[in-house]
Amino acid sequence: MLDRRTFLRATSAAMALTAAAPALSLATVMEPASEQWPRRVNHLLGKTLIPHAPRRVVAISTGQLDGLLTLGLVPVGVTRVDNHELTPGYLQKAFPEQREALAQITDLGGRGSPDIETLAQLAPDLILLNKTALKFNGYQLYSRIAPTVVTRGYGANWRHDFLIIANALGRAHEAHNWLARLDSDMQRFASSQGSRPPTVSFLFASGPRLRLMCRGSLVGGLSDALNLARPHAQQFKGNSLDISPERLDMADADWLFYADQGSGLASLKKQPLWNYLEAVRNRRAIRIDADAFYLNAGPSACRHIVDTLTDTVRPI
Amino acid sequence: MNDRPSPVIADTTASPAISFPWRALLTALALCSLLLIVILASLSLGARDMSSHHVVDLLMAPDSSADSVVIWQMRLPRTVLGLLVGAALGLAGTLIQALTRNPLADPGLLGINSGAAFAVVVGLSLFGIDDAGVRLAAALGGSAFCAVLVYILGGSSNGKNQHTRLVLAGVAISVSLGACTGIITLFDSAVFDSYRFWAVGALNSPPPGLYSVLLPVIGLGAVIALSLGGKLNALALGDDLALALGAQPVQVRALSFLAITLLCGSATAAAGPIGFVGLVVPHALRLLVGQDWRWIMWLSPLAGAALVLVSDILGRLIVLPGELEVGIVCALIGTPVLLGLIIHFSRRSR
Missing domain, CATH: 3.40.50.1980 (Nitrogenase molybdenum iron protein domain)
Incomplete structure (x- = not known):
């Protein structure tokens, strides 16, 4: 039986390839x-x-x-x-x-x-x-x-x-x-993923606000192209989604990448649900650089993201 | 602000002391039941979807689930904070309108919001402290300092221009401190980043140890405010008549100032500046129960708490799964309420 996750992964990989193709031909x-x-x-x-x-x-x-x-x-x-x-x-x-x-x-x-x-x-x-x-x-x-x-x-x-x-x-x-x-x-890493790739999630704590970076964002597109999966609660398109601290568990995944701005780090760690996240309990919550991951869009930012993801994410 | 007798005086002379105040009692009853409903709603509604049955179960028997943590560590504290802040702002707003006899006065007029904001920004920029406890202390100190300054400039004098002086001093201090805050936040955007979240007013991140500071301060302010109701009625007749009725205008004014500073200062320090509550609550209550400050004073904490909690609940529900800060929602629903009141007033007086 073709399960939902495999199907989504296959389609997103195909989409990532087709998305790359027109950009190249346009440039040519x-x-x-x-x-x-x-x-x-x-x-x-x-x-x-x-x-x-x-x-x-x-x-x-x-x-x-x-x-x-x-x-x-x-x-x-x-x-x-x-x-x-x-x-x-x-x-x-x-x-x-x-x-x-x-x-x-x-x-x-x-x-x-x-x-x-x-x-x-x-x-x-x-x-x-x-x-x-x-x-x-x-x-x-x-x-x-x-x-x-x-x-x-x-x-x-x-x-x-x-x-x-x-x-x-x-x-x-x-x-x-x-x-x-x-x-x-990216191809090498993407093709090394098994049939059940680990899920990744991207969280941005800007001051007291919590924001999930979705599949339409720079980091979302790259992780899709790397054949990494998104958790069940994050199967939506768009760039980003603000979440209430009551819904912090939407950010949970096998690997949680989080960045902060202003007082964001202190306020995130203080959240009562932070220690309820599987990724935090299993020490798979990784702090990342907001500038490279969320705030700028350029080739070297992409290189930074791809290197971080491919160095960190392992099957669990 | 002019010499002809204001409708306030006309109404107080026809004070409802002769007939039993049914209207006020009914309003009190309605507000109490509304508050009860709102408290229950505040515990059961939010970005996290839980049935009210489940909420009641968890309230009776907390467990280690995430739902239980959300109710006990998030919804309960913010409900209590909303009640305290709303009650304090409602009382402070009533006091300032009674004191200045200006229906457009709100606690921000004494420079309390701008004093608190300025102190928070200075704390952030000079010491780089972004700690909730320090912010609380800075905001309290700043608002107290500002209120004292406004009192010295405008509140201590006697005479019939006293209200005008008070309002003008408050506006002048507010504007100049606002400019200072603007200068700092414009040039130090790290400070601005932290400040802007405080400045919209929020209940969802109460600093630790908040209640041990907040409860005694607000309690003291409330006791002073509630004891002043009758004297403010006397003061509404003018200083000379008030003196004849046994109220010391200077003393009443100083005590009101103290109470406003304690109430509004601590509320602002705890939750950031939340506008409109102090303006709308006394207006609405005057419409409902008449001009007797004693009744308005007792009812204003109930109405203020209900308004702040309703705004907070709406803020949790309108941008799911995110949230809007209570200060934003308060202004959003406060504006139409205020406009409605103004239209109502002008139709009546025609």
């Missing part, structure tokens, strides 16, 4: 035959002419900073998320050789209202930003300063966004190789 279409300059780059809001290989790049979102560093280029300016460092900790750890260069990046202020004057003074030759960071007339404004390329943002689009960035830099080839390595590592 975008990729010019050779790395010629000037070139036109397709992106979310149209085509942008880039006259020469960009050297001085401004990244408005962390996902783009992540993508640039993954391709070996340190931007000249980035914005910051309130309350966070200019370069999130996981990126500083992933690129120790760039430590000094990262310290030289110009702070362009909060993500909601980048300091346009400072940005213009940097004289960038490429501006990268997410559609979500665009305000009224923002694209026209940025385009007057430098060629501007817009990506979609949000977890599930990271692959597509990465390829757009790579294409704008003329480094599509490197990006494809990088993705191929990640995919083969």
